[in-house]
Amino acid sequence: MIDTHAHLHDAKFDADRAVVIDRARTVGISTIVNVGCDIGDSLRALELAREYRLHSSVGIHPHEAKDAPPDIAAVLEPFLHDPRVVAIGEAGLDYYYDHSPRDVQQRVLREQLDLARETGFPFIFHQRDAFDDFLTILRERWHAPMRGVVHCFTGDAEQARILTQDFGLYLGIGGVLTFKTAEPLRAAARAVGLRSLVLETDCPYLAPIPHRGERNEPAYVELTAQRLAEVLECDVDEVVSVTDANARTVFPLP
Secondary structure, eight states: OEEEEEOTTSGGGTTTHHHHHHHHHHTTOOEEEEOOOSHHHHHHHHHHHHHHTOEEEEOOOGGGGGGOOSSHHHHHGGGGGSTTEEEEEEEEEETTTOOSOHHHHHHHHHHHHHHHHHHTOOEEEEEESOHHHHHHHHHHHOOTTOOEEETTOOOOHHHHHIIIIITOOEEEEOGGGGSTTOHHHHHHHHHHOGGGEEEOOOBTSOOOTTSTTSOOOGGGHHHHHHHHHHHHTSOHHHHHHHHHHHHHHHSOOO
């Protein structure tokens, strides 16, 4: 299994990070993409990926867009020469919290998408309560053969179809799939099928049932895979095989 979205450099793992990573490998996690959310955070994500032989992304989250450097490409581009870096992001729009002005979020997303198009790097999106503006920017900036994942997808079946069919994006499916209230997400997964999905944890956030409310960790991606197999009425081995292949299609993973 591949965890396509984790934050193992988060302080919540400071006491037992090596144990958590060993536990993930024990249950069959073959690799983890450790995701950066601003310049300093991206550096920490990359340093951890180097130390534990993982992979990382580098980018500026919409919450941090207000503090983005004047020339985003000039700051991010040097990171892309490290073989551990496999994506730009997470970046996008978040109108739920609005920690950064919306026009600033949009500008910072556009600049990172331009860098992805110029360099050929895959993209990890964050989108929350901003679907219409998100689509507008995709229509402006997203062109084949660009590749990407809409991380922590929690939308409905119609949104899932638009993102996967119109833009060729994959949907990141995590612990929310296991929540009792997540029937619209389960319907979305059924609508687009396994070949449009990748697995993730977003740890330390959004732990699946029966760990909801606890610290999430990469080993728990197994629980999401099991629930996804139930939703799609297939076996877990198929879920793992197809989502792993999808992850390797999006990201340059071994």
